Amino acid sequence: MSEEQKRLLEQQLWNIANTLRGKMNADEFRDYILGFIFYKYLSEKMEIFANDILKQDKIKFRSITAKTPKANEFLDAIKEESLERLGYFLRPEELFSEVAARGQGDNEEDVEKFDERKTNFILEDLQKILTNIQLSTMGTESEEDFDNLFEDMDLNSTKLGKTPQARNAIIAKVLTHLDKIDFNLNNTELDVLGDAYEYLIGQFASGAGKKAGEFYTPQEVSKILAKLVTTGKHKLKSVYDPTCGSGSLLLRVKREVKDVAMFYGQEMNRTTYNLARMNMILHGVHYRQFDIRQEDTLEHPQHLDKMPFEAIVANPPFSAQWSANPLFTSDDRFSQYGKLAPASKADFAFVQHMIYHLAENGIMAVVLPHGVLFRGAAELHIRKYLIENKNYLDAVIGLPANIFYGTSIPTCIMVFKKCRENPDDILFIDASNDFEKVKTQNILRETHINKIIDTYRNRTAIEKYSHLASLKEIAENDYNLNIPRYVDTFEEEEEIDIQAVMREIKELEAKRADLDKEIEGYFKELGLVF
The missing domain is CATH 3.40.50.150 (Vaccinia Virus protein VP39)
Known part of the structure; x- marks a missing residue:
């Protein structure tokens, strides 16, 4: 990643952090932002993995709905493979970008102009999805690694907003912000997401x-x-x-x-x-x-x-x-x-x-x-x-x-x-x-x-x-x-020439005596005692 791309990514991430700044302490809103980044990662990883499996069937994971022929067969097969390889499973409608789009509602792309009245209510769905990620691992090898991973993300906390609508609007805004960032998961040479995560952890630490x-x-x-x-x-x-x-x-x-x-x-x-x-x-x-x-x-x-x-x-x-x-x-x-x-x-x-x-x-x-x-x-x-x-x-x-x-x-x-x-x-x-x-x-x-x-x-x-x-x-x-x-770092002070210092002092005293005489003359002219 170039320095310019890195700076752009950091600016985008900091804009997201500023959405929650002022509502709670740094170590509190850290848990929300890093949690949503993690959810976005799991979603994108899931979609890439599922699309690879579905390649021979010439369909995309995101396009599978209840009306898709053999939808359940596709999803069951993907789930089995996903739990084995990735350790978790998400359904197409549970993907991060799908939820972010639903939350955005009728708002424009510019998140700074978000109107909470135009957002769709997604808090309940989102809470269920985060719980479902953990539930999908139950009874599998990865269960312990995913256990209660999202427990610090209380979407009903009044710190996010006094009303459910206010909380929903702030979450929708954060998700929309995040959805715009391309973590380039297909490019194995880049670790954009890892760098983003480390950057935010460092910023929150400071x-x-x-x-x-x-x-x-x-x-x-x-x-x-x-x-x-x-x-x-x-x-x-x-x-x-x-x-x-x-x-x-x-x-x-x-x-x-x-x-x-x-x-x-x-x-x-x-x-x-x-x-x-x-x-x-x-x-x-x-x-x-x-x-x-x-x-x-x-x-x-x-x-x-x-x-x-x-x-x-x-x-x-x-x-x-x-x-x-x-x-x-x-x-x-x-x-x-x-x-x-x-x-x-x-x-x-x-x-x-x-x-x-x-x-x-x-x-x-x-x-x-x-x-x-x-x-x-x-x-x-x-x-x-x-x-x-x-x-x-x-x-x-x-x-x-x-x-x-x-x-x-x-x-x-x-x-x-x-x-x-x-x-x-x-x-x-x-x-x-x-x-x-x-x-x-x-x-x-x-x-x-x-x-x-x-x-x-x-x-x-x-x-x-x-x-x-x-x-x-x-x-x-x-x-x-x-x-x-064991390591002597002592630096010797430069030797002082005492005679030179004494000469300089005498010169300064002579100059001061001359200056005193000059000032005394000014005082006499003004009729003052020096």
Whole structure:
């Protein structure tokens, strides 16, 4: 997609967002817009698939009505194939564009001039269709993947409008807006829909502030994590994210290799869990290729029977609270360390959980607050065990401050491997000063990302940027991993010529004395005391 096409798409999407702006919070209208985009995708995918089946019969799926000869035979055959291949089924009259056209009623194409009195009432039909998508999967392999996907789209919410007619008009307007966008699903080289979805998630994240951390990792950070865990790999058997949010990290890994056989993720927040499943399907991941579960990862891990995983990425909630229940000391994920992460800071609990799930030939990259590098007590004990006993830590990368939504704190990436090619040292990279400031947010550009990745993959020591620290050096620092201990970024101040400064001061004092005399003369002329 060209830059011009991309800008046009983003403008169209933002026009849709503005239709609901002011009626509800960004994280609320996000659920409606992304839900309708998902419904549009399912419709278009269904129509393309059905038309392909019907090609030999020389009819189009959309043209099948109750009056069509053998209509039920056609629909039953398509449904059977669709449930097997796509995982769901929609009838011709349930297609997005059909519903959008009915809703538009007698209004003109210009949605800005929509008159609610001219729209047709579609809310009840639309609610039934969204329910029918889920019902069509009942008893099939895809049932769990489509279960309650549209539950956050309450079409009767008064936030959409005080009356059913007002709500109907706003929904009809959104559908008409969306219907005009061609997602080019026939062109497998383009991912217009995926780009649109990611763009909107990013926009909503920036508007949702602190809440955004629950569901979105900035794309440039996702790109770094994905490139790190795919180092030296062209195909992956599996990739896992224990705090997957909207699934953007998992999907970013998909872009870095030729093939990922299976995606695994877990997410605690119900709405975000729905977003993740939609996001996987929208990006062309077959329902049999992903397993996203909803539960608290630390308290109730869901993929113990699916591990180990070849690549693991995560951006867990920073310093979150967890139970630190003493029973976990006998849990295989934590038992070997001898200590649990503190209840007030679950950072290392996530690290331990992920390491337990990591394959022997796998790579794991996790975003964490800087505190994990130097905090003492139980965290020092775990840190020391990971380095001294296991030698799993491969690299520590310091990122700039203010690159995450909702927090301005600087963060770091820790990279772990169970079988390290370079077991005698740990690479430290200080990329905290490499960024571009855009409005209130710091942004990592492609050059910044490439520098980090090239330095990691080549394990290059660069003055004031990276350092290869021996295990002995780290032990001498008592396993404190604070990056400035290993990467000296100190810039010497320019030497000051004291004699030159004194001469300049004397010259200024002489000038001031002359100026005082001149002013005193003016005062005398005016008969004033200076």
